Amino acid sequence: MRRIINLRPSTGSAVLLAALPFLLLLIAYLLGSSVRLAANPEDKLLPAFSKIGAAVQQYAIDPDPRTGEILLWADTAASLARLGWGLAISAALGLALGIVTGIVPYARAGLSAFIAAVSLIPPLAILPILFIVFGLGELSKVVLIVIGIAPFLVRDLALRAGEIPAEQIIKAQTLGASSWQLTLRVVLPQLLPRLLDALRLSLGSAWLFLIAAEAIAAENGLGYRIFLIRRYLAMDVILPYVLWITLIAFAMDYLLRRVTRAAFPWYAGNGK
Amino acid sequence: MTTLSIRRLWKEYADQVVLENVNLEVRDNEFITIVGASGCGKTTFLRMLLGEERPTRGTFLIDGEPLPAEPGPDRGVVFQRYSVFPHLTVRDNVLLGLELARAPRLGRLFGARRRAALAEVDEMLHAVGLYEARDKYAAQLSGGMQQRLSIAQSVIKNPKILLLDEPFAALDPGLSADMHKLILGLWEHHKMNIFMITHDIKEGFELGTRLLVFDKVRLDPQAPNAYGATITYDIPLGVCGKPLLDELTTQTRRTERFVNKLAVA
Secondary structure (H helix, E strand, O other): OOOOHOOOHHHHHHHHHHHHHHHHHHHHHHHHHHHHHHOOOOOOOOOHHHHHHHHHHHHHOOOOOOOOHHHHHHHHHHHHHHHHHHHHHHHHHEEEEEEEEHHHHHHHHHHHHHHHHHHHOOOOHHHHHHHHOOOHHHHHHHHHHHHHHHHHHHHHHHHHHHHOHHHHHHHHOOOOOHHHHHHHHHHHHHHHHHHHHHHHHHHEEEEHHHHHHHHHHOOHHHHHHHHHHHHHOOOHHHHHHHHHHHHHHHHHHHHHHHHHHHHHHHHHHOOO | OOOOEEEEEEEEOOEEEEEEEEEEEEOOOEEEEEEEEEOOOOHHHHHHHHHOOOOOEEEEEEEOEEEOOOOOOOOOOOOOOOOOOOOOOHHHHHHHHHHHOOOOOOOOOHOOOOOOHHHHHHHHHHHOOOOOOOOOEEEHOOOHHHHHHHHHHHHOOOOEEEEEOOOOOOHHHHHHHHHHHHHHHOOOOOOEEEEEEOOOOHHHHOOOEEEEEEEEOOOOOOOHHHHHHHEEEEEEOOOOOOHHHHHHHHHHHHHHHHHHHHHHO
């Protein structure tokens, strides 16, 4: 008998194994649901698939009778806009501050302790301040995402900039590069794929902050909807919404990975 | 026309003398190889030439001027590793030096100016035998090809001085011969001063016009850092005999053993 660490599944069984936990979860849900519904047909906690299907029909296909919008799409658009702005601004900040603190010793001396301190502020603790300062509109939600993930991006990119071998930085100078040219031609292009990696890692927190902000004060959005219908214990709506959010998050992660691979072939070739 | 004049040069750190009383005059178009035990200031000397380190005492003049305090385009360098840009293709790696000089703001050339520069690049790539690999990313090249690329990158800038820090140490022994031919050819064609650090004393004799040995004259086990290294041999090309080779090997091995023993203790 070989050691278990040396046993590898074939491609087919790997797919099966990957599907197995999902299947088990589904079966557990179906069993639990049927047991509870048998005891109490009005049970709301684990609704039957037919009930969930009806809710999906109501939220994702039929227009809302009051506004005429299809709620799921309106919520998705509102949430993605906030998330997109938050991620874009954080990425820009992360790149700019990360590069500057990563390669300019004076900037590092002046800013890195400050950025480290800011990154330790629990963003949700200052959410009230954001609502007071920026109002209850879109801005405060975007700012919460930025405050939540930008410090991480800045620190990560500063580290990555510092990891560029000193030999390369010196070599560029012997080729006549000014600090600006060095940033533009040597540091920035090598940090872009690392930025996408860091963004992927921070997607989870970005969603967390988005949904938290929407739960507290919003008029639409995926997080808003979930927290609104929570009052009615409407699990038949909450569950598909959560699934949908997960799916979007997965798609974003997948997309970022594909973009990294396609746009930076040398990066994948590095074995990372 | 490049000359170098180093007089009574010292490099000291807080509790350590690295180089002491180094004197050196370098004429135009010399190919100088530098050997010595590790920890004998070869790399410190090279870093001073680059402008990364300042001498503690003494004068260090290039063409009669004090050495600039930072690396610049008149002094090219090839390190043992990591001196090509992995995110650029072979062509773009060599093009970069031209682009940096000709496009101060964006560091990038377009259109006809780019094509003109690429013609120069391709000529250089032919000279170092990388033309076939011109569209590969530097990260995809073998170690030997990366070193060729790094050399091409520096030489296309026509530096006054080319610094080579054990450039072939990480390569297969079979490759070194090719690399020696390449570097000698470029040196003859481009008329520059080359300083090459090597661990291999034989390589030091085979290449170049002059061999410098950096060594500690005094080894004091009680105060190992009190005395620095200096140039103990300054040998013109063509006088290499077996006795001299053996003498140098014995000398540097003795220092190497001394340094290593200290490192262990």
